Amino acid sequence: QIQLVQSGPELKKPGESVKISCKASGYTFTNYGMYWVKQAPGQGLQYMGWINTETGKPTYADDFKGRFVFFLETSASTAYLQINNLKNEDMATYFCARRGGYYWYFDFWGPGTMVTVSS
Amino acid sequence: DVVLTQTPVSLSVTLGDQASISCRSSQSLEYSDGYTYLEWYLQKPGQSPQLLIYGVSNRFSGVPDRFIGSGSGTDFTLKISRVEPEDLGVYYCFQATHDPLTFGSGTKLEIK
Numbered sequence: 001q002i003q004l005v006q007s008g009p010e011l012k013k014p015g016e017s018v019k020i021s022c023k024a025s026g027y028t029f030t031n032y033g034m035y036w037v038k039q040a041p042g043q044g045l046q047y048m049g050w051i052n053t054e055t056g057k058p059t060y061a062d063d064f065k066g067r068f069v070f071f072l073e074t075s076a077s078t079a080y081l082q083i084n085n086l087k088n089e090d091m092a093t094y095f096c097a098r099r100g101g102y103y104w105y106f107d108f109w110g111p112g113t114m115v116t117v118s119s
Numbered sequence: 120d121v122v123l124t125q126t127p128v129s130l131s132v133t134l135g136d137q138a139s140i141s142c143r144s145s146q147s148l149e150y151s152d153g154y155t156y157l158e159w160y161l162q163k164p165g166q167s168p169q170l171l172i173y174g175v176s177n178r179f180s181g182v183p184d185r186f187i188g189s190g191s192g193t194d195f196t197l198k199i200s201r202v203e204p205e206d207l208g209v210y211y212c213f214q215a216t217h218d219p220l221t222f223g224s225g226t227k228l229e230i231k
Binding site for chain 1: 162179220
């Protein structure tokens, strides 16, 4: 069955980096884009951007340009989100979600990875 | 960026009653190909969001017919008839017509 499995919770200090993984299974990885969504504690969903799993080309929403990096390990059907120079406002749960198909919607989501930033 | 304004912010509904959520867009969500990329997601407590409706009014696989999406252009509505306990959570509208894609601010459905 189709699954997106994300890496576990992270506790980091401001200024550090974190790498979150999203491993896909049950479908052809390169047939669907992989998208990232941020949810700060008690807040709504915020679109971060996506990575084209065929070409590896990332696209970032404006708020996520600079310190955020999307990349792939295609041979392992895994997408990654790296956040550099962590700030307090990066503390959130990060979801990966696949999007594609004829009608192009988010049909499967990862469980989310919580990142805590604390000195 | 397209702003999606959801109302109400929260909704308290008696089991068996109807709930209605509005999503108003700052721009038309009809794409040049005639399709409208407006979706509704439900995030139940402690869970990832799940797709309910795509293309304004199409129910995703397994979604009960109690969930009805409607609208066009800039005004959209999600109606939930005969609310059940498992319907509680936060409902988000989402648009993928314009880049960047954007979510509405969410509507929290509580059961009275």
